[in-house]
Amino acid sequence: MGFMSVHDADRPTAEAGERPESEERPGADERIVAATLQLLRDRGPAGVNVEAVAAASGVAKTTIYRRYADRDALIVAAIDAATTEVTLPEGMSTYDTLHWLLGAARVRVQDIVGRGTVAAILIDDDGQFTEQLRVMIRHRSHQLVAFLDEAVARGDLRQGLDVKLTVSVLLGAAVGHVIRGGEPDEEWADRLLTLLWPARTPPPE
Numbered sequence: 516m517g518f519m520s521v522h523d524a525d526r527p528t529a530e531a532g533e534r535p536e537s538e539e540r541p542g543a544d545e546r547i548v549a550a551t552l553q554l555l556r557d558r559g560p561a562g563v564n565v566e567a568v569a570a571a572s573g574v575a576k577t578t579i580y581r582r583y584a585d586r587d588a589l590i591v592a593a594i595d596a597a598t599t600e601v602t603l604p605e606g607m608s609t610y611d612t613l614h615w616l617l618g619a620a621r622v623r624v625q626d627i628v629g630r631g632t633v634a635a636i637l638i639d640d641d642g643q644f645t646e647q648l649r650v651m652i653r654h655r656s657h658q659l660v661a662f663l664d665e666a667v668a669r670g671d672l673r674q675g676l677d678v679k680l681t682v683s684v685l686l687g688a689a690v691g692h693v694i695r696g697g698e699p700d701e702e703w704a705d706r707l708l709t710l711l712w713p714a715r716t717p718p719p720e
Contacts (some may be wrong), residue, residue: 516706521600524633535634541560543572543574543578543582544582546572546574547568547572547574547579547582547583547589548592548593548596548597549572549693550567550568550571550572550574551563551568551589551590551592551593552593552597553594554567554568554571554593555573555590555593555632556632559632560590560632560644563586563589563590564586565579565580565583565585565589568586568589590644591647594647594648594651595651598658603616603658603662609666609669609671609672610708610712612662613662613663614665614701614704614705614708616659616662617685617689617704617707617708618701618704620659620685620689621689621704632648652686655684656682656711658683659675659682659685660678663676663678663681663682664678670717671716671717672715672716672717673715673716673718674717675716676715681711681715684711685707685711688707689703
């Protein structure tokens, strides 16, 4: 089964002699993905269909259908593009690395999460989309989990720390900030770590 809600219209056919848009206007994929993400943020998955993406991106429906099978593929591609792996910087302290990872998580949240996405998750009006998002979060957060596990092993963080709960708290804080109408920024990351850091570091000897 694909994502529920809005169904795509029949695939349009190109006019005779029409030159493929991919040959005329470079960057079509980037515009398609950006438009899909914006629709997800504003309207949730129910607001994503090929017609809406074409209107928002300026890319013809024929071009979109040549690149993506249907709206399901559009949503998957957009989420995947917004959650690419990042390379951890080297030579930084545990605190600074965690701050950097929060920055990376902040960008991902801002790219995907908006009023429409949050509403869709809360009322679960598109179960398959919600599950797709959850799978993506679990898969993409493994880097943060691994980093925290290593920090515990080094003694930089408290022994017995519930790493998965810590990840949920960190990511949940970013999402919660968006729900309240703000955009997580550098200052937000500083305030969050100031609040949480003492409870996650070894007690003074």
